[in-house]
Amino acid sequence: MDFLFRAYPSRQALAEALAAGVAAVLSGGIATKGRARLAVSGGSTPKLFFETLAKAEIDWADVTVTLIDERWVGEDSSRSNAALVKRHLMQGPAARAHFLPLYVEGLSPDDAQPRLSALLRTFEGPFDAAILGMGGDGHTASFFPGADTLEWATNPQCSDPVVPVRAEGAEEPRVTLSLPAFIDARLLALHIEGEEKKAVFDKARADGPTLDLPIRSVLRAKRETPLEVFWAP
Numbered sequence: 001m002d003f004l005f006r007a008y009p010s011r012q013a014l015a016e017a018l019a020a021g022v023a024a025v026l027s028g029g030i031a032t033k034g035r036a037r038l039a040v041s042g043g044s045t046p047k048l049f050f051e052t053l054a055k056a057e058i059d060w061a062d063v064t065v066t067l068i069d070e071r072w073v074g075e076d077s078s079r080s081n082a083a084l085v086k087r088h089l090m091q092g093p094a095a096r097a098h099f100l101p102l103y104v105e106g107l108s109p110d111d112a113q114p115r116l117s118a119l120l121r122t123f124e125g126p127f128d129a130a131i132l133g134m135g136g137d138g139h140t141a142s143f144f145p146g147a148d149t150l151e152w153a154t155n156p157q158c159s160d161p162v163v164p165v166r167a168e169g170a171e172e173p174r175v176t177l178s179l180p181a182f183i184d185a186r187l188l189a190l191h192i193e194g195e196e197k198k199a200v201f202d203k204a205r206a207d208g209p210t211l212d213l214p215i216r217s218v219l220r221a222k223r224e225t226p227l228e229v230f231w232a233p
């Protein structure tokens with residue numbers, strides 16, 4: 001896949017550019033279809049981007065937000081990606097957006113997977129925007145190196161939008177959107193910060209087994225428009 005590498009002088013500048021791009025795509029989706037859908041990552045990187053996007057003056061009531069992946073913990077946990085989104089994105093104007101969580105209290109990821117996949121299948125068409133992150137081990141979404149379901153989740157033909165995941169590198173069981181569930185997003189962005197992640201990204205661009213650095217499954221997938229990589233030191 002082609003990609004565009006957008007480098008910014010600061011994390012603030014990156015957050016503003018990424019938020020402006022996502023807001024424009026969501027507005028376009030609302031204007032043409034009457035609604036827009038956004039999938040976001042969790043972890044430590046997106047807070048500033050979320051806080052910037054939350055201020056965008058768009059028709060948030062017509063937007064549904066969901067997660068690229070979720071750690072199997074309740075929202076009272078500091079590890080919950082849903083809690084992060086609610087605290088940093090669904091505030092101010094963006095509080096009117098709908099949120100589709102990927103965690104089901106009382107069920108295991110394996111037991112919740114058919115229900116979550118069925119919910120995601122009710123989404124017609126691709127996401128308007130999907131924002132990926134990446135860990136220092138080359139994981140994106142919850143495509144961890146060595147994960148028990150890595151081949152399932154990264155298979156371009158995978159028909160399950162949601163896949164359960166267990167991996168040594170992940171602190172807890174998880175669920176993740178599969179590669180085909182987000183790869184056709186109108187705007188597909190990878191948001192990474194710091195020299196260490198840039199070095200991992202550069203390594204992932206080189207030859208090597210896809211599953212050793214699972215971000216390669218995204219870089220090697222077919223798309224009509226390039227992946228947009230947003231990076232700041």
Ligand SMILES: O=C1O[C@H](COP(=O)(O)O)[C@@H](O)[C@H](O)[C@H]1O
Nearest residue numbers: 041042043044045069133134135
């Ligand atoms: O565990 C996760 O990690 C990745 C990267 O997170 P970061 O803390 O290095 O920014 C994230 O994209 C993913 O959504 C999250 O569940």
